[in-house]
Amino acid sequence: MNRSGRALALTVDSRHKVLAMACCLLLALALAVNVQVERADSAPPPKVGIVCTEGSGGVAGQPVFNLTTRTGYISLPDGNTAFMWGYSSGFDGFQHPGPVLCVNEGDTVTVILHNTLLGQATSIAFPGQDSVLADGVPAAPETNGSGRVTSLTTSAAAAGGTVTYSFVADRPGTFLYQSGTDPETQIRMGLFGALIVRPTAGTDHVYDRADSQFTPNEEFMVLLSEIDPYQHQAVEAGKTFNMNNYHPRYWLINGRGFPDSIADNGADWLPTQPYGALAQVHEFNNTDHPQPGLARYLNVGTEDYPFHPHGNNGRVIGRDGNPLEGTGGEDLSFEKFSINIGPGQTWDVLFKWYDAEDYDPVGNPVPVTVPGLANSVIGTFYSGSPYLGTQETLPAGTPTLNQCGEFYIISHNHALHQITSWGTNMTGPITYMRIDPPQPNTCG
Amino acid sequence: MNATSHGASAQPNMTGSMMTGPMMTGPMMTGPMMSRRGLFRSAGGVAALGGVAWAGKYLQPEAYSLAEFPDPDLYLAGTDGWMYLPRTPAIAPFHPDVLAPDPFTTYIFGFRNVTGMTDAQKLGQKNKAQHSAPLFWVDQYDPASPRDFRVQITNLGLELRPDLFDAHTLHWHGFRNVIPFFDGEPSGSVSVPSGRNFTYVYRPREPGTYMYHCHVEDVEHVHMGMTGLVFVRPIQDGQNIGGYTKFMYNDGDGSTGFDREFSMFLSEVWAEAHWADAHIQLPEWSDYRADFSMLNGRVYPDTVAPNGSIDPFNPIYDGSGDLLPPPGRPELQYQPLSSLVNCNSGERVALRFANLGFREVAMTLGGLRMRVHGRDATHLRGRDGTDVSYETETLNIGPGESYDVIFTAPAHSGTGDYDTYLIYNRAYQRANNLAGGGFGGAATEIRVYPSGVAAQQYPNDWGI
Numbered sequence: 001m002n003r004s005g006r007a008l009a010l011t012v013d014s015r016h017k018v019l020a021m022a023c024c025l026l027l028a029l030a031l032a033v034n035v036q037v038e039r040a041d042s043a044p045p046p047k048v049g050i051v052c053t054e055g056s057g058g059v060a061g062q063p064v065f066n067l068t069t070r071t072g073y074i075s076l077p078d079g080n081t082a083f084m085w086g087y088s089s090g091f092d093g094f095q096h097p098g099p100v101l102c103v104n105e106g107d108t109v110t111v112i113l114h115n116t117l118l119g120q121a122t123s124i125a126f127p128g129q130d131s132v133l134a135d136g137v138p139a140a141p142e143t144n145g146s147g148r149v150t151s152l153t154t155s156a157a158a159a160g161g162t163v164t165y166s167f168v169a170d171r172p173g174t175f176l177y178q179s180g181t182d183p184e185t186q187i188r189m190g191l192f193g194a195l196i197v198r199p200t201a202g203t204d205h206v207y208d209r210a211d212s213q214f215t216p217n218e219e220f221m222v223l224l225s226e227i228d229p230y231q232h233q234a235v236e237a238g239k240t241f242n243m244n245n246y247h248p249r250y251w252l253i254n255g256r257g258f259p260d261s262i263a264d265n266g267a268d269w270l271p272t273q274p275y276g277a278l279a280q281v282h283e284f285n286n287t288d289h290p291q292p293g294l295a296r297y298l299n300v301g302t303e304d305y306p307f308h309p310h311g312n313n314g315r316v317i318g319r320d321g322n323p324l325e326g327t328g329g330e331d332l333s334f335e336k337f338s339i340n341i342g343p344g345q346t347w348d349v350l351f352k353w354y355d356a357e358d359y360d361p362v363g364n365p366v367p368v369t370v371p372g373l374a375n376s377v378i379g380t381f382y383s384g385s386p387y388l389g390t391q392e393t394l395p396a397g398t399p400t401l402n403q404c405g406e407f408y409i410i411s412h413n414h415a416l417h418q419i420t421s422w423g424t425n426m427t428g429p430i431t432y433m434r435i436d437p438p439q440p441n442t443c444g
Numbered sequence: 445m446n447a448t449s450h451g452a453s454a455q456p457n458m459t460g461s462m463m464t465g466p467m468m469t470g471p472m473m474t475g476p477m478m479s480r481r482g483l484f485r486s487a488g489g490v491a492a493l494g495g496v497a498w499a500g501k502y503l504q505p506e507a508y509s510l511a512e513f514p515d516p517d518l519y520l521a522g523t524d525g526w527m528y529l530p531r532t533p534a535i536a537p538f539h540p541d542v543l544a545p546d547p548f549t550t551y552i553f554g555f556r557n558v559t560g561m562t563d564a565q566k567l568g569q570k571n572k573a574q575h576s577a578p579l580f581w582v583d584q585y586d587p588a589s590p591r592d593f594r595v596q597i598t599n600l601g602l603e604l605r606p607d608l609f610d611a612h613t614l615h616w617h618g619f620r621n622v623i624p625f626f627d628g629e630p631s632g633s634v635s636v637p638s639g640r641n642f643t644y645v646y647r648p649r650e651p652g653t654y655m656y657h658c659h660v661e662d663v664e665h666v667h668m669g670m671t672g673l674v675f676v677r678p679i680q681d682g683q684n685i686g687g688y689t690k691f692m693y694n695d696g697d698g699s700t701g702f703d704r705e706f707s708m709f710l711s712e713v714w715a716e717a718h719w720a721d722a723h724i725q726l727p728e729w730s731d732y733r734a735d736f737s738m739l740n741g742r743v744y745p746d747t748v749a750p751n752g753s754i755d756p757f758n759p760i761y762d763g764s765g766d767l768l769p770p771p772g773r774p775e776l777q778y779q780p781l782s783s784l785v786n787c788n789s790g791e792r793v794a795l796r797f798a799n800l801g802f803r804e805v806a807m808t809l810g811g812l813r814m815r816v817h818g819r820d821a822t823h824l825r826g827r828d829g830t831d832v833s834y835e836t837e838t839l840n841i842g843p844g845e846s847y848d849v850i851f852t853a854p855a856h857s858g859t860g861d862y863d864t865y866l867i868y869n870r871a872y873q874r875a876n877n878l879a880g881g882g883f884g885g886a887a888t889e890i891r892v893y894p895s896g897v898a899a900q901q902y903p904n905d906w907g908i
Contacts, residue, residue, distance in 0.1 A: 211827060249730045304804055306842035310615075310629055311622050313820060331826030337618035338820055340804070340842035356621035357647060366625060367592055368513060368643045376634035376642070377611040377660075386625035386633075407624050408632040414844030415802045416663040417732035425663050425729065432632070 047264040048280045050221050050296070052102035052196070053089050061107050068114040069122055069191065070094035072272050076250055077257035077427035082227055083236035084190040085117065086272075087124075087177075094272050096255040097223055097300075098177070098193025105172045105200050105208075111165045115156040122191065123155035124165060125180030127344065128321045132167040139165060152180035172199035172207050173321030174296040174346040184243050188231055190255075192300045194223055197321070206294060206348045207323040211331065214350055218293030220279045224341070224413070224429055226251045226301040229422065248302070249422040251413060251429045253277045257421055258412075258430035277431035279411070283388070283438065284352035292352040299341045305418070307339040309411040309433065314339055314349035321346065338414060353409065353435055361387045373398075381408035381432070389437030404443040407435040516596035516643055518580055518756060519559040521566060522612035522636075522658060522670060523600035525573030527552050528775035529713060529736050529743060530877050530884070538719035539735070543604070547775040550713060551604065551722035553658070553668035554778070556767075557759050558598070565765030571603030572766060574778040576709045576741035577656065577672025579903065580756040584679040584694075585647040593646045601638040604722055611635035614644055615659035616674065617800075617844060618821050629659045651678035651693050652821025653796040653846040655709070663729055667717055669741075671800040673709040676821070692794055692848045693823035699833075700817045702794035702850055704900045704907065706785050708867070710841065710886055711738045712801035712874075734803050737874040737886040740781035740904070744868075744877075744887035749773050752780025755902040783888035785867075786897045786906050787853045793890075795867075796903075797839060798846040805886060806870035808838045809851065812890070818848030838870055853892045862891040 045051040055063020067087040072094025074082050087098030091114070103109050115122050126132050132139040134154030142151040156163040175195040179186035199208045206212040226248035234241035253261050254275040262278040263270060281293050295314065299305055313335035317324055324332040341347050359366050366386050373384060373395055381401055384392030389405040402408075412419050412430040421427040436443050526548035531540050540549035554573030558566040582593045599612045613635045615628035624632040626644050636642045658670035678694040685691070686698020693700045712734035717727040739747050750770040753760040762768055769777035787793050795814070799805055813835045817824055824833040839847045856863055868887035869875040877884030897907040 247730070304842055306804075306844050308617070308844045310627055311624075312620055313618070313822065326830065330830040331828045332830060332832050333826055334819065334824060334832060335822040336820045336845075337620075338842055338844035340845055354621050355623055356649060357623075359623060366623075366645065368594070368645050371634075371640065371642060373634070375637070375640045377630065377637050379629075379631040379633055379635070381632045382624070382634060386623060388623070409624055409627065410629050410632060412662075414842075416666055416843070417729040417802050420663060420729040422730060423726075423728055425661065 045265040045274070048220075048276060048278050049217060049265075050100055050102075050196070050219050051265050051275060053099035054102055055107075055109065057110065061104070062110065063103050063107055064110040064112065065099075065101055066090045066112045066114060067098065067124065068092075069117045071117070072096070074255065074273050075260065075270060076227075077260065077421040078424040080229065080422070082229060082232045082250070084232065084272075085186065086190045087193055095274055096190050096272055097225070097275070098191070100193065100221065100275075101177070101195045102198065103169050103195070104198050105169060107169045109167055109169050111177075113156050113163050113165065115158060115161045118159050120158050120186070121151065121155040121161065121181055122158075122186060123151050123153045123163065123180040124177050125153045125183075126165070126167060126175065126177050126195070128171070128173070128175040129167045129169065132165055134163050134165050136164075150181070152183065155181050169197045171321050172197045172205075173318055173323075174298060174348055175321055176298055176300060176344065176346065178300065185231070185235065185241070187300060188228070189235055192225070194221060194296070194298055196296065204291070206350075207318055209317075209323055209325065209329075211333075212317055212323065212348075212350075213291050214294040215281075215289065215291045218279070218281045220277070220293065220295050221254055221275065222277065222295050222297045222307065222411075222431075223254050223275075224251070224297070224299045224301055224305045224307065225255070226418075246302070248418075251301070251305075251418040253429040253431055257428045258419070258426070261429070261431045278434055279431065280434045280436065281353065282436055284354040292350040295349045295351060297339055297341050297347040297349060299343055299345050302343055304340050304342050305429070306414045307341065307411065307429070308337060308414040309339070309351065309409075311409040311433070312351050312353045313337045314351045316347055316349050318348040319345060351433075353433060355388065359387060361385070361390055388435065389441060404441050405437050406443060408432045409435065513643075514592075514594065516559070516594040518557065518578075518594075519561075519596045519598070520555045520578065520614065521558045521569055521598050521600050522553070522555055523570045523573050524551065524553050524602040524604055525571050525778055526550065527575050527669070527741070527778050528746075535715045535735060539715035541719050541722055543722050548778075550715070551668075551718050552778075553602070553665055553670050553721075555597075555658075555670055555672065557756055558765065559756070559759060561761070561765050565761070566598070567600065568765050570600040572778065573669065574741070574767065574780060575669035575671075576711060576738075576779075576781060577670060578756045579673050579707050579709070579754060579781060581675045581677060581903065582646060582648050583677050583681070584651050585649050586679055590647070593648065594643055595646070596641055596643040597636055598641045599636045599638045605724070607724070609638060610665070611637045611660050612658045612665070612670070613642075613660055614656055616644070616646065616654060616656050618654040618846070619646070619648070620650055635660050648676040650821055651676045652818050652823070653798055653848050654821050655798040655800050655844075655846065657800055664717075664721070666800060667712070667714065667802070668721060669711070671709075671711055673707045673796065673798045675707075675796055688792070692817055692850070695823065700794075700823070700848075700850065701792065703791040704787055704905075705794040705796065705903045706783070707740060707781065707904055708783065708795050708797045708807070708888075709740050709781075710797065710799040710801050710805055710807075711741065712736065712803065713738065732802055734801060734874050736877065737801065737803075737805065737869055739783045739867075739886040739888055741779040742776065742781070742783070744884045746773075746776060746779070747783040747888040749776055749782060751782040751904060751906065752776070754781050754904055782904060782906065784906060785888065785890040786862075786893065786908055787890070788893050788895050788897045789853050789856045791853045792850050793853060795849050795851070796846070797841055797849070799841040799843055802843055803871070803874065804840055804842045805874075806838050806840050807886070808868055808870040809890070810837070810866050810868070812851045812854070812865050813837060814839070814849035814851045816847060816849050818846075820846055853890075856892055856894040862893045865890040865892070
């Protein structure tokens with residue numbers, strides 16, 4: 001999704017908006033009211049897949065991003081909301097997580113941070129990027145008068161400060177960007193997002209290796225995070241929070257918990273959580289769908305998350321922006337059915353799905369008596385039939401979300417106490433691989 | 445019920461009796477039996493049902509071939525039951541559970557192997573679940589001599605919680621390119637209510653170590669114990685490559701060959717959650733903690749107690765179908781799988797680790813190096829064949845991960861009958877059975893003899 005036009009248009013009145021926002025935020029903090037700024041999107045985002053925010057600036061190879069810190073609320077699967085901080089694209093209203101910044105290998109990337117948080121200096125650290133400049137000089141940790149570190153990188157002052165970061169994105173891959181100031185509070189409050197550096201080999205490659213090619217419209221983000229509601233409550237009330245008492249109760253994928261996680265990108269009932277996690281794909285085959293899909297995993301939580309995609313092994317081809325290769329170019333990638341990703345890590349995982357047995361209701365039926373549906377508990381996403389593209393009449397009153405005989409194969413965190421939301425089970429970091437029947441189909 | 449939409453398609457061959465439990469047991473699923481019943485129903489059914497509108501198409505079996513399918517290779521039953529964990533120190537009021545019949549302590553859900561049982565024996569296994577679930581293995585599918593591996597499951601219900609009408613499934617964790625119908629994930633396909641049956645058909649094409657579990661109410665059913673290990677033997681088994689005939693992968697060079705093999709299945713018990721299920725309560729899962737870390741369903745030192753009946757294809761049970769306790773250990777009746785590793789000096793020993801606890805473990809083999817040949821049923825070789833296996837003494841195994849390792853038993857050096865090496869969880873706070881100073885949890889012993897340990901009859905066989 002190209003947002004360059006909008007960002008340019010918005011720079012004109014940016015100062016007024018920042019001022020206005022600062023006033024509004026004062027009010028908002030006092031009244032605990034969420035402030036929404038009208039979004040000026042021209043085209044709706046794609047329903048599924050990564051929603052790229054492209055840089056503005058108008059000069060090829062020199063993308064510019066404006067990121068503004070905002071406060072707002074997100075919806076959680078148990079009906080609760082959480083007070084959050086976030087990075088917004090340009091001067092848009094609050095969103096969670098921050099926009100997915102997409103750049104190309106070799107670009108000189110400029111990120112201008114506008115800090116609207118009151119009483120909070122903030123910053124952006126770019127793990128994986130070398131020689132980051134801040135306002136033209138090397139970004140560096142900040143210390144107080146006694147030499148103690150107060151920020152991991154150059155910060156923008158509270159309530160209106162700005163800082164301009166720049167770096168050359170010289171390595172393709174998947175990266176985080178996140179607050180470097182009081183990170184145990186600010187990252188937990190939501191100041192993070194994904195940065196994708198596309199290789200010279202093309203937007204259908206993860207790295208410059210030929211074997212990192214993927215199907216462009218089957219590229220997905222799996223950004224995993226967690227929330228301790230008491231921390232967010234304390235921050236909202238302006239109270240201190242003892243991190244020794246930190247205890248997450250919610251776990252999220254792309255800033256949402258299941259079932260919100262499988263709603264479309266930009267679903268209007270999730271106005272501050274724009275990124276869905278449904279992986280909609282077609283069956284892999286060697287003739288007309290010969291390349292795998294791509295899942296970009298990122299973990300901004302505090303412990304390893306063992307994410308388990310059913311029905312296919314991911315091939316891990318890179319971690320933290322490094323292709324898994326030997327010094328002589330040897331392939332050191334490996335398949336995994338549990339993507340056990342550590343805090344701060346990113347993993348690039350190719351995946352594909354096909355029916356290994358090519359079951360077909362006529363020529364190659366499943367070699368088993370299919371029990372009548374009345375003798376089964378029928379899943380919400382089940383078509384009533386074992387076969388892709390086939391639907392059967394379900395018992396009257398059986399709710400189904402199946403549209404056209406498509407398959408749903410689940411992916412979820414396998415630390416299973418983390419697929420809950422403070423008492424609401426089977427929520428949290430769960431999504432599906434949705435496999436559509438071959439064309440022509442009736443999926444619409 | 446929508447009378448108009450289904451009335452026209454009402455089929456004559458259904459009756460209310462389709463809904464009764466006992467009829468849904470094993471024989472019901474085979475073709476000829478079903479067709480005879482169908483004929484019987486259609487004879488009487490037209491008059492009996494007339495225009496009863498809810499008799500939709502869905503109350504009949506799906507259209508299927510009347511060809512008779514083979515008997516299942518394994519028949520597993522899901523139910524509840526009781527197992528044993530050390531009574532002291534107590535975790536009041538959760539452990540030991542006051543409802544537990546002597547000598548047990550802990551309420552579980554689990555699977556039992558009911559292959560070959562009579563209906564009466566099978567139904568008698570309600571409230572007699574075991575943990576971990578029966579270990580089983582499958583030969584890699586050979587297109588040259590194709591053979592399906594069939595696992596039938598049934599649901600015996602929960603004796604202690606008749607208020608719960610939970611379905612069950614079998615999810616083979618890690619099986620590649622499976623259709624939802626055979627994946628056992630209930631939201632994308634179907635699950636098996638009490639009294640019913642379902643048969644999963646597998647053609648495993650990738651050797652290595654996997655795990656299986658019920659995927660219904662995943663958090664609860666997995667934690668309550670419906671979890672076990674399954675592995676796939678490579679197609680090169682039986683050939684003599686590098687002096688070995690049994691292998692972990694199709695290596696082509698014998699590098700994954702071994703003399704004996706052991707399942708090392710990791711699971712956990714949070715005493716409060718198990719107690720809560722028995723006492724009609726709900727735990728808050730984000731408070732989760734692993735009070736007990738288990739290896740093959742037991743904690744050390746019970747892990748070195750003898751095996752019960754663990755060969756899934758030659759199960760042993762008493763006249764009622766019940767499990768026989770390991771010799772001298774009645775409290776381990778429903779935890780039949782030992783973790784003791786006996787081997788002779790110089791032998792290569794394969795260990796298959798899989799973790800279905802909720803916490804990462806750090807399984808350490810003190811004093812012996814393991815070579816990691818596989819993870820997540822993947823031979824550690826790049827797509828271009830580059831060897832990416834490696835040696836280590838500690839395996840950090842996350843939830844849902846598996847590791848295939850081989851160590852070579854060193855020369856016997858001690859003065860006793862055997863040398864002892866320990867496998868334990870380096871996360872010590874979960875390796876002590878909560879007892880001050882006592883070693884426990886997911887730990888076991890490796891005993892290296894100079895010679896004399898007999899060949900294994902099946903995995904985890906002691907050979908003594």
